[in-house]
Amino acid sequence: MTSRSLGQFYPVASPVHALDPRAKIVATAVVVVGLFLIDSTVGLLFVAAALVALVAASRIPAGTFLRLLRPVLFIVALTVLIQVLFSREGATLVEWGIFEVHSGGLRLGFFLALRILLLVSSAGLLTATTAPVALADGIEDLLSPLKRVRFPAHEVAMMMTIALRFIPTLGEEAEKIKGAQAARGADFSEGGPLRRARSLVPVLVPLTVGAFRRADELAEAMESRGYRGGEGRTRFRELHFRKQDALALSITMLVLLVGILL
Amino acid sequence: MELELKDVSHIYAPGTPFEVEALRGVSLVVEPGEVLGIVGGTGSGKSTLVKQMNLLLTPTSGEVLVDGLDARSLKKSELRRRVGLVFQFPESALFASTVEEDVAFAPRQLALHEEEVRERVRESLRVLGAEELATRSPFALSGGERRRTAIAGVLAMKPEVLILDEPRAGLDPATRQELLALILGLREAGISVVLVSHDLDEVAEVADRVCALHEGRVRAVGTPAEVFYRDPAHAPATVRVASLLKGSRPGIGAPVRFKETLETLRALRGV
């Protein structure tokens, strides 16, 4: 696993991938808020159509994208089921013992399901088209005005990049420690949940201690290279906010507006 | 115990874009009571190879045989008790509050009586020269002490074969010498040692046989002299010196260990 695979980033060249991460983050936020302001199914369907067009433009294979939605299918199904079984609005369609299915329930169930799917899809599209490092840079930039109110924007960004850098390393370390304990007879698959949790102690303890040790050494190395926080620091990576980004943002807001009005 | 790998291949992440063929048809025997050195550059498959020996990784094809029986027919815990594996930088897996608690982990997993566990812990620490560390926290020890604790932890299972993957990496010269003596001591005690190492000089000193891997295949296997003199450019320093002198001194023979090389060279200069 590399940091590239985190958040299901799908590396391919597309106009969506090339957009400035700040534009994409703000656009996603706009979509999330907008989705809760839309109260008609037609409005949601309009946004859904726009989203489908966007996924197509991102050159991410449909299959790969749909796989992103798999974790939420259970919640979606549950939501629909609850609405269908317990809503009493609209005409009665089916009666089965104490359960009644009304047309209102179906409609509301569909509406809520669609909204959940759109929420997850927008977030998924963001992480699929934006490399983790670019995301971190985007978040740092967007948070930097908060520095004026003493919000540690630089430190947060630094923590994110260091985390991204070390996730694969720690992952390998965890695998190695698991292997070493398995070689000493540890069994991680036996027993009920409590037993299994306890069997992870010989992995979690050394992993955590090791991580602290790493952090110490990393801090020494960073200090030795002149690190002293965000003041006076320049940045090697650059973000360019261009016309396309402004356009993309505007279009997003427009689509949401239409959806709300529909 | 005789541990045999028969035509073992191992592919990582098969069927994905990350597929890697780490081992290709490796056949190898670990004889009882020998020190077998496994050498080869990065990517040769050394670490993958030894993980097949205790089935931490299963061969994609081929078999692992323990005294003629398919290793897969044995209980995993039984196999790993008899074939002990010490990883590279094993001290990163220390976790207990005291050294003796950590070393006791493996014997306890074997469900031995507490008395037996304590005895094994004492014995293992003694063999590693680490008795005074028993009640200390493994996190407060020096690198060499932690390494010793980790090895003791595997030795406490009383394995018949002990696999050491780069056991001396990152240690200071004196501790390195002590570990070399330990390996010879283990062999005296009847334990087979599989020594994976990039340090050819160290392998030259202790190995009874050597297996050289290259890109997942066995390039050569045999006595150290047989394997190293075949390719003197990638051999321990002793072999390289002797090979260079072979041209003008054909009777030089094939010394590998330091002592015999020095004696051979001394005799040469006496001529």
Added chain:
Amino acid sequence: MENPGEGTRPGGSFAVSCENVSFSYPGSERPALSGVSFGLRPGEYVGVVGPNGGGKSTLVRLLNGLLRPDSGRVRVVGRDPAADPFEVREHLGILFQNPDNGLVAPFVEDDVAFGLENLGVARQEMRDKVARAIRAVGLEGYERREPDTLSGGEKQRVALAGILATEPEILVLDEPTSMLDTAGRREVLRYLKALRPEKTVLHVTHHLEELTDADRILVLNGGDLIADETPERFLSDADLLRENRLVLPVVPRLALGLGLPPTRLNTPEELAEAILAGAESGTRT
């Protein structure tokens, strides 16, 4: 050896000097360093050896202000690292032992730029310096690689590039190859060797074969500076080696056993030549 206290002002004759420096870790019974004095002249290549726990790592950290001495004076380019750490760190870079824990960024070129970012260097200048540093360690083409895809030797080279990018005159190497395999060690040493003419180097190591070209070798044991010798004198002193638990590599050890000078004979080729030459001229010991 002249008093290193002299000439520690900027432009003085020592790039690095320690005068009677002592340091104990809090809660420790024994001092990590006691009364250590030595000087490093500009352009010198000095090795530091000794058993683990003898004070080598402590010394390294005193030189750039990560630690502050309990007593004595440390001066780097005339400055006190404890008082002016950031000033000193522009002139003295440290390459640490663990190849993983020195890399902070998700991509190679970003990591190499880290030190320059800290100094507030403008972006265009950063790009040039990063490119140059990456070339200096032979890693062209690796710019967008991620650290976990690199070998140990490659990681250390990235770390080295990161230090070279800010162009310090003094390099301190803290066992830079001890966690690497033979190939990695060879790679890193090759690029370190190429830097010798332009830098002042302090090289802490267990591998004596890395110090055969050193100007001097310091021995730290139990916190004391036991010796400050040329490699010739040092490698021929069996007692000194034994007392400090140091082991000669195979070739010099063979040479010693044959009565040949250990320092000039480091490779099998050199030893073989010397043996043949000696045998031909009929020399015996």
